[in-house]
Amino acid sequence: EVQLVESGGGLVQPGGSLRLSCTTSGFTFTKYFMTWVRQAPGKGLEWVSHIGGRGTPTVYTDSVKGRFTISRDNVKNTLFLQLDSLKTEDTAMYYCARGVPPFDCTSRSQCSLSDFSYWGQGTQVTVSP
Numbered sequence: 516e517v518q519l520v521e522s523g524g525g526l527v528q529p530g531g532s533l534r535l536s537c538t539t540s541g542f543t544f545t546k547y548f549m550t551w552v553r554q555a556p557g558k559g560l561e562w563v564s565h566i567g568g569r570g571t572p573t574v575y576t577d578s579v580k581g582r583f584t585i586s587r588d589n590v591k592n593t594l595f596l597q598l599d600s601l602k603t604e605d606t607a608m609y610y611c612a613r614g615v616p617p618f619d620c621t622s623r624s625q626c627s628l629s630d631f632s633y634w635g636q637g638t639q640v641t642v643s644p
Contacts, residue, residue, distance in 0.1 A: 517541035517633045519611050524638030531601050535638055537594040537611030542633075544592040545569065548615040551585060551596045552626055553607035553640075560626040562616045563609070564596065576621070578604075601642045608637040 523535040537549070550565040564575045564585040573585050584597040594611050612631035620626035628634045 517613070519613065519633055519635035521609065521611050521635045521638040524609060524640045526641045526643065527601055528644060529601060529603055529642055531642070533598045533601065533640060535596040535598065535609055535611075535640070537596075537635060539592045539594065539611075539613075542613070544587075545589050547613050549587060549594045550612045550614065550616050550631065551594075551609060552612060552616070552620075552628070552634075553605075553609045554637075555604070555607040558607075559624065560610075560620075560628065561607075561624060562620045562626050565616055566594070574621075598640065601640075603642045603644075605640060606642050608639050610637045611635050 518540045520538045527533055545568045548565055548567055551563040552560050553563050554560045566573045566585045582600045586595045612634040614631045617630050620630055
């Protein structure tokens with residue numbers, strides 16, 4: 516059974532940092548691109564970043580470039596997202612998902628969790644003074 520379980524979210528002040536983790540099981544982790552997406556209150560699902568099976572390439576949406584870092588540990592089958600210099604607009608539920616996001620998701624912000632074969636339950640990130 517494929518499972519993806521996110522953790523690491525929380526409440527942080529602007530300028531702060533968090534490290535999100537996505538622990539996976541039930542599939543050969545190295546064979547798959549992995550993706551982070553997020554959904555802010557009242558907004559649609561937004562692609563954040565994705566990473567190749569061996570750790571490259573790494574791709575980011577413009578709003579998080581230079582602040583977020585995606586990585587993976589292929590021994591522990593775990594995906595990470597380091598969130599630095601957090602802003603209030605980063606407040607969202609963050610999901611990890613298996614696979615490459617489609618063009619409409621990365622380029623037109625038309626994303627859906629059903630674009631991916633599997634996804635987790637999400638972890639909440641709240642950035643507030």
